[in-house]
Amino acid sequence: MRFNLLGPLTVDDAMGRALPLRSVKQRTALASLLLQPNEKLTNADLIVAMWGDEPPISATANLRTHVLGLRRLLDEPDAPPRIQAKAGGYLLRVGPQERDLDLFDLAVVRGRTHLASGNPATAQAELQEAVGLWRGDPLADVPPSPLIAGKVAGLEERRLLAEEDLAEALLRSGAVAEAVRLLRTLLERNPLRQRAWEHVMLGLYHLGDVSGALDSYRVARHSLIEQLGLEPGPRLQRLHEDILHRRDPAGTAVQVAPPAGPVIHDLPPSVAPFTGRTAEKAAILQELHGSTGSVVALHGTGGVGKSALAVHVAHAVAADFPDGVLYLDLRGTAFDGVPVRPLDAIARLLRALGVPNGAVPIDEAEAAAAYRRHTAHRRLLLVLDNAHTAAQVAALLPTGPGAATIVTSRRHLATLPRGHHLCIEVLPEAEAMDLLGRAGAGHRVAADPVGAQRLARLCGYLPLALRIAAARMASRPAWPLRAFADRLADPARRLDELSYDDIGVRRTLRLGYEALSEGGPHEQRCAHAFGLIGGAPLTIVSVGAMAALLSEEPEQAHDVLETLADHRLLEPRQPGRYELHDLLRILAREVSHATVSANENEAALHRLMETYIAAAERAIALDNDSMKPRGLLRGPAGPWQTWPETAADVTGWLDTEHLNMAATVRRASEIGGELAHRAVRLGWLSYALCWRPGYSAEAPALTDHPLARTAAADLATDHAVTFFYRASLRRVRGDLIGAEAELLAGIDMARRLGDHRYLSNCHDALACLHYLRGDPLQALRCHDLALELRRRHGTPLQAAGSLSNMADARFDAGQQELALAGVREALSVAHRIGSTALEGAALAMLGQLECRLGEVTAAEANLTVAIERTGAIFDLPTRCEATLARCAARLASGQAAEALGDAVAARELAVRMGDRYLRAISGKAMAMATFATGGEQESRRLAGEAEADLLRLKGFRSPMYAALFGA
Numbered sequence: 001m002r003f004n005l006l007g008p009l010t011v012d013d014a015m016g017r018a019l020p021l022r023s024v025k026q027r028t029a030l031a032s033l034l035l036q037p038n039e040k041l042t043n044a045d046l047i048v049a050m051w052g053d054e055p056p057i058s059a060t061a062n063l064r065t066h067v068l069g070l071r072r073l074l075d076e077p078d079a080p081p082r083i084q085a086k087a088g089g090y091l092l093r094v095g096p097q098e099r100d101l102d103l104f105d106l107a108v109v110r111g112r113t114h115l116a117s118g119n120p121a122t123a124q125a126e127l128q129e130a131v132g133l134w135r136g137d138p139l140a141d142v143p144p145s146p147l148i149a150g151k152v153a154g155l156e157e158r159r160l161l162a163e164e165d166l167a168e169a170l171l172r173s174g175a176v177a178e179a180v181r182l183l184r185t186l187l188e189r190n191p192l193r194q195r196a197w198e199h200v201m202l203g204l205y206h207l208g209d210v211s212g213a214l215d216s217y218r219v220a221r222h223s224l225i226e227q228l229g230l231e232p233g234p235r236l237q238r239l240h241e242d243i244l245h246r247r248d249p250a251g252t253a254v255q256v257a258p259p260a261g262p263v264i265h266d267l268p269p270s271v272a273p274f275t276g277r278t279a280e281k282a283a284i285l286q287e288l289h290g291s292t293g294s295v296v297a298l299h300g301t302g303g304v305g306k307s308a309l310a311v312h313v314a315h316a317v318a319a320d321f322p323d324g325v326l327y328l329d330l331r332g333t334a335f336d337g338v339p340v341r342p343l344d345a346i347a348r349l350l351r352a353l354g355v356p357n358g359a360v361p362i363d364e365a366e367a368a369a370a371y372r373r374h375t376a377h378r379r380l381l382l383v384l385d386n387a388h389t390a391a392q393v394a395a396l397l398p399t400g401p402g403a404a405t406i407v408t409s410r411r412h413l414a415t416l417p418r419g420h421h422l423c424i425e426v427l428p429e430a431e432a433m434d435l436l437g438r439a440g441a442g443h444r445v446a447a448d449p450v451g452a453q454r455l456a457r458l459c460g461y462l463p464l465a466l467r468i469a470a471a472r473m474a475s476r477p478a479w480p481l482r483a484f485a486d487r488l489a490d491p492a493r494r495l496d497e498l499s500y501d502d503i504g505v506r507r508t509l510r511l512g513y514e515a516l517s518e519g520g521p522h523e524q525r526c527a528h529a530f531g532l533i534g535g536a537p538l539t540i541v542s543v544g545a546m547a548a549l550l551s552e553e554p555e556q557a558h559d560v561l562e563t564l565a566d567h568r569l570l571e572p573r574q575p576g577r578y579e580l581h582d583l584l585r586i587l588a589r590e591v592s593h594a595t596v597s598a599n600e601n602e603a604a605l606h607r608l609m610e611t612y613i614a615a616a617e618r619a620i621a622l623d624n625d626s627m628k629p630r631g632l633l634r635g636p637a638g639p640w641q642t643w644p645e646t647a648a649d650v651t652g653w654l655d656t657e658h659l660n661m662a663a664t665v666r667r668a669s670e671i672g673g674e675l676a677h678r679a680v681r682l683g684w685l686s687y688a689l690c691w692r693p694g695y696s697a698e699a700p701a702l703t704d705h706p707l708a709r710t711a712a713a714d715l716a717t718d719h720a721v722t723f724f725y726r727a728s729l730r731r732v733r734g735d736l737i738g739a740e741a742e743l744l745a746g747i748d749m750a751r752r753l754g755d756h757r758y759l760s761n762c763h764d765a766l767a768c769l770h771y772l773r774g775d776p777l778q779a780l781r782c783h784d785l786a787l788e789l790r791r792r793h794g795t796p797l798q799a800a801g802s803l804s805n806m807a808d809a810r811f812d813a814g815q816q817e818l819a820l821a822g823v824r825e826a827l828s829v830a831h832r833i834g835s836t837a838l839e840g841a842a843l844a845m846l847g848q849l850e851c852r853l854g855e856v857t858a859a860e861a862n863l864t865v866a867i868e869r870t871g872a873i874f875d876l877p878t879r880c881e882a883t884l885a886r887c888a889a890r891l892a893s894g895q896a897a898e899a900l901g902d903a904v905a906a907r908e909l910a911v912r913m914g915d916r917y918l919r920a921i922s923g924k925a926m927a928m929a930t931f932a933t934g935g936e937q938e939s940r941r942l943a944g945e946a947e948a949d950l951l952r953l954k955g956f957r958s959p960m961y962a963a964l965f966g967a
Helices: 024-035 041-050 059-074 098-118 119-133 147-172 176-189 194-206 211-227 234-244 278-290 305-319 344-350 364-375 390-393 429-441 449-458 463-474 481-489 493-497 506-518 521-535 542-549 554-566 582-595 597-625 648-670 671-690 699-712 716-732 736-751 755-773 778-791 798-805 807-812 816-833 836-850 857-874 876-892 896-913 916-933 936-952 959-965
Strands: 001-004 010-012 040-042 084-087 089-092 293-300 324-329 381-385 404-408 419-423 540-542 569-572 578-581
Touching: 001 098, 001 493, 001 807, 024 041, 024 542, 040 836, 041 059, 041 147, 059 084, 059 896, 084 857, 089 119, 098 119, 098 147, 098 493, 098 506, 119 916, 147 176, 147 194, 176 194, 176 481, 194 211, 194 234, 211 234, 234 278, 278 293, 278 305, 278 404, 278 419, 305 324, 305 381, 305 404, 324 344, 324 506, 429 449, 429 463, 449 481, 449 493, 463 778, 463 936, 481 493, 493 582, 493 699, 506 521, 506 582, 521 582, 521 597, 540 542, 540 648, 540 936, 542 554, 542 597, 542 648, 554 569, 554 578, 569 959, 597 648, 597 671, 597 959, 648 671, 648 736, 716 736, 716 755, 716 778, 755 778, 755 798, 778 798, 778 807, 798 807, 798 816, 798 836, 807 836, 807 959, 816 836, 836 959, 857 876, 876 916, 896 916
Parallel strands: 293 404, 293 419, 324 381, 381 404
Antiparallel strands: 001 010, 040 089, 084 089, 540 578, 569 578
16 A cells, blocks of 8 residues: 655555545544554544644544544455554554655665765665655645644655755766756745755856856845845855855865764763663664654653663663764753753754854744754754653754654653653562662562562652662661661651762752742742641642632732742642642651641641632532522632632633542541531532542542541431432442432431422432333332422422433333423523523433434434533533434434444543443444444444443343433
8 A cells, every 4th residue: 555645645555546535534634644654643633633723522523433434445455454543542554665755765865875975876866766756745635734734844844855965966966957957946935945055056156157156145145134134154155255256166065964073972871770671661762763753752750760761771772873962951840940941952952063152043943943954964862851841842853864862751741743652650569679689788689578579669669769778778788678668667757768878858859948948938938838738638739729728819829839839849730730749748748747737737728628618619500500599609718719710610620629629528527526527518519520520530538438427427417418429429330229228318318307409309319210220100200209399499490400300201101292391391491591501401301302202303403402512511421311312313314423423422421420331321332333334343342342231230221221222
């Protein structure tokens, strides 16, 4: 098969026949994959390439549909699939020289090799073959997304360099007039190419056209000054002077590459002893030698050994890069918090490559262009240590096909061009023990493997801590490993023990804290804030959490966090979001115990709790969109109160705070008193928020702690509410019996308390439970009780919610007209009061009923709106159900590919929520849709998995899904 990128995108099969690429989206997906062959491209990158920054809600499903079409187009008999699904993305399998781009690169390399060895005639033939592969602008019929546009720009640059090489070969082989004609055509399109102007001037001079050569210099100079504000470079100026004074310039201008200069080797020494990392080294070496222009990006936490690994590998392969090895610390994790600017980094690299300081451009774009020219023909290895962002690195990547780059960063630089990403984790236990032995513990590791295991575990398998521990052991040859492990076991002493000579964890970390504590008022306030963080159970330190701990305005808290990050006491991850390193967490606890009183810590925790309660109430109101009247929200209790302002903010806020809320519930429950009582409230609110957007892992803690607390403190109302949320958790996990028991307990307690609101909620939930069990009559009886309570004691919104929820039970109880009327009444209420949440739920139910009635066109339309409404407010359960129903409607109307996209999307939503039943139903839907698209074998596999999942879920027999998918 042949993939042609050097012009409009085309694909030829083994017989040379063109394969049809029928849609723009299909061409875009294929082009994106072809530009990074045999590498995984993430779904996110493909979606941005195909739809830009505002993709449709169905983008993930549509992407799968387009990929499915490409698979059918590209797959060959008796051959592995061309496009392979990888975790979170796809990989296109491309063989050697199957792209015209690969043939181009090979011909160019051969041509340059012959040119460098003094064989211009052979070089000319090879380079003419390379240039002849171009049929126009690369990927001319593919929309220029950011991903593709950057690659295309690189291809254009490679084409220009090849044409300049060809012109040089022509000049050297005596075909001067042909070289001039080629160069003039090139310069008409690209008048800023100084190397091309140099060749033109030299060619005209050798043809005897001195005035033409001098005129070419004037045109070149005018273009450079007018468009860039720069004079011609020194080489072009020297050639002009030679021609002007009739000196022979032969051999001074025609060169394969810029002057090479001395070979550079400025790596720091390799860390010794270096142990382990066998798999990581192999992966890096494979990437460095496996493709041209390789970029290997290592990411991981501080102290894990990324820099040591990068330098170690660079020393090992230095001989493979005859033009040198460059090293640059980008200071992305420097104590002063100021990463090296791209312009400064480029300038340093240019100077290392031999460019005089005065000749380094001061404009970033010009400096980047100069850097590309100086690396285009060199086989260099570049090590970029401690990178801050992908943008900081992108302009520093060498452009030569024989160059390679190793990048280290604490962050995963996901958008790095050509990046092969490798996460560097803590060492495996065996390698950690080996490092202990080789770095100083010696024979004691083999003599006491159990003690060595414990010691490595207490060091967290972190290379920095392991090296310090090994150094301590080397200085105490008579100490058994167990004795030192006992000393490390106490967290209060661990930082004391992890110190030796001038290397000490606490000593290093305290530098930042002491600089603050000994500074001015602002710095001292930041030092105090660090102690408050140590007393709070925060996983992520957000601006809102810091504002609550300090009882200050969010803007002031942000200033504090930025200062802490500047002193490397926090790591900034996202705007307004900071992380604490494990060893820094121990230091922060020490500071808290030493400088913050117990009363102040409890007061700060109380403020944090109130912030989360108020923010969670706000988020629920926004998430449900009028399900709770705005007038019931409390006003701010203090200047620290922060919350999401819009429904769109809720997901981002939860992503930052959901772990903190769970930890706060646990900590406040341990303290007891009023804090524990408020923890019950926060537990409900957090659970109500977290399971719907897919944060189900923390759900048990958010219900178990409140249940235990309310039982111990005899908080009857709170206990009843906790039963309701526990029932919801059990249901999504597939435990219908346990869920029913929780709801019946809640109903009993709500009756004794006379709490009509929660009594109706429990009846409504119990009705849905009965329906899932396949008992619509019993479900309808419970729904009727809930509806009666809500009509008598609730609001029109709550009653309308019942009408929507009970429609499926009415339908299956033989009351179809009443079911439809109830849903339409609920829609009317939703429109009247402006509730997007109720509208989405009612439209989803209406679409389900219409699908079962065979009205698939109306069903698809209503379900599409329902998916949009529920997506806007992050109501994942209703969105999942609506997506499943739309899958069924599309299957019924013959839209197999679209139905498959819906089934896949529904499964993703079910997995995020942790809902085992909806996940199994989604698998059933995927099997049916896959069969409809022609994938019989895959359909059988999916159906078998779904049936096995359903068998494990005892008691689930929803009539709705039995009707739609036979499940």
